[in-house]
Amino acid sequence: MRRLVLLTLALVAGLPDPSRANDSSAQLAAGGLVLTRSDAIEMRTEDLEISRSAVQVRYTFVNTSGKDVVSRVAFPLPAVGGRAFFEMDIAIPLDSPDNFLGFETRVDGKPVKMEVAQKAMVGQAERTAWLRAHGVPLAPHLGPAQEALENLAPAALAEAKRLGLVDADGYPNWTLETTYHWLQRFPAGVPVLVEHRYKPSVGGTVSTLLGSDPDADTVQTYCVDSALLAALRRAEAKQVIYSEGWLDYILVTAGNWKKPIGKFRLVIDKERPEDLVSFCGEGVRKIAPTRFEMTRTNWRPERDLSILFLERRSGK
Template sequence: MKPWLSALLILLGSTPAFANGAMASFPAGGVEFKDSADISIAREDLRLGPGEVRVQYRFVSTAAEPQTVTIGFPLPRVPSSPDTPDSVGAVEGSGGDMRNYLGFGVSVDERPLIPILHEFAWLGEKDVTATILAAGLPLISDYETWQVQSAKLSLEEATALVAAGLVYGKPGGYLDPLWDYQAIYEWSQEFTPGETEVDIRYKPLMGWPGDFGSTYEVGEHADSACVDDALRAEIAAREADGHYYQVAQLDYITQTAKHWHGPIGEFNLTIDASQPENWAASDSGVLFASCPVAPTQLGEHEWGFTAKDYVPDRDVRVFFYFFD
């Protein structure tokens, strides 16, 4: 199997978790991490915000010879249906290509790379890519394309897909895809003895879950982001003035760093609590909660956390509260 450096993204409901890199192989059906004996993360600068996620790694190889490895970056799984609130669309600058739904970009030692795209369709944990392609259906598409392609199915083909739980609807009528789509980007690079810098950025797929029962203020879910009494009091004060929030959740997996040699030499987390230009909200600003680290304020909308020889024992979770 190939050695992989993988940043694993896991979709939690409508919200993705983004992840640190780890040496891994990529067998059919999932990512299996492999430990690295001679490549360590000397520094990681992680910036989490509702408008962009950016992670800059400085890797150090103590191997005597250069190592060529394959780099893999899975995007989160997203619903393939073009007819749901959680469906995705093409990002600006993609030329209408829906496959790069996070606007993913990567550079190595300041040189931009064009990665290879791998595409998957998942029904639960089952890889159904081959079945979807054999039926002549797109793995992900806009509403118009899906209508045209699904209309070409014969009655027998449509009946079989419905029976398999891959589509919903009445054979011969409108059908809706039920699988999740995932894009995985891959490239190869050489780790020479010494330092290698990798810079990855993308637009987070946040989702806008409803806060039924105030689960983003109290209870187990709120505790997972270290929501405290001070934040609850600030929320209550704004609501008393007639402002109410929508919440966006962003998760980032850091524990895969344990697969590298030693701890993260220097870990710098910045939370950008500014409001993206195209998101309507009041002038009262964006509130947030984060766990497991407690950042300190760096500027008007920036908060930071720094640690040396960092060994993450819990993944990062951030709630952003946007008020009308």
């Protein structure tokens, strides 16, 4: 059974209730590497470090099949676009049209040259070829896509609307799916070290109401306990203001490997001693003024990770 971990003090998943989230932004969930389910390759270790500034992961893979294996390894970016995307303020770290998380990876210390696959989807229909044929950039959340749609010839614009690429208000209506991938050779019996790093999408609000009006969904999602709520109430009494930050990390993709993760280590860094952080975990211990560690052995994640960062903004 998972228990609440109170850290001095607190770790990211669902969107907040809009009625409680004035001046808020929403987060996108990303995670780790994905491999088509493999009976040959084991994930011996995973060392995951998460802060609001960066996500860094180090994996050790071992091919136990007795012969070399070449497998495609992928990192899917969160999908962007669609009407709901434009109705919310989504936190996008970078303006890059195809790498808005600044993802980079190394294998055995050397940078990997990756391929990029992108699909523009309207529901279950792929419209990538149509957009490219008409000179419309694929990133729906950036200005050039909107500008290109506005400059379409009337017949092409009418077709775009018929295909569902443009909504009733003239906004891009497709969702962009982006995946970085490469072919990786796993020599028989030789450990392969894979490292990747990216900037997370961190949503949040300018202030939190948890102290005076705790929201049940937030409390459950981030395992916020009574001690943390009491600390926030004391802070409010002293006119100390905290803002909320939400960060999601997809853990369940680790189930694609041959066996459970041999040794898993998670470190959450709240970055500033005066800030708070909360998340659901077991056996978490404080290893530095801002860093908290959880380790597991022979572990297969059954749920994704949701982290609540509470940043002290002002106060006496």
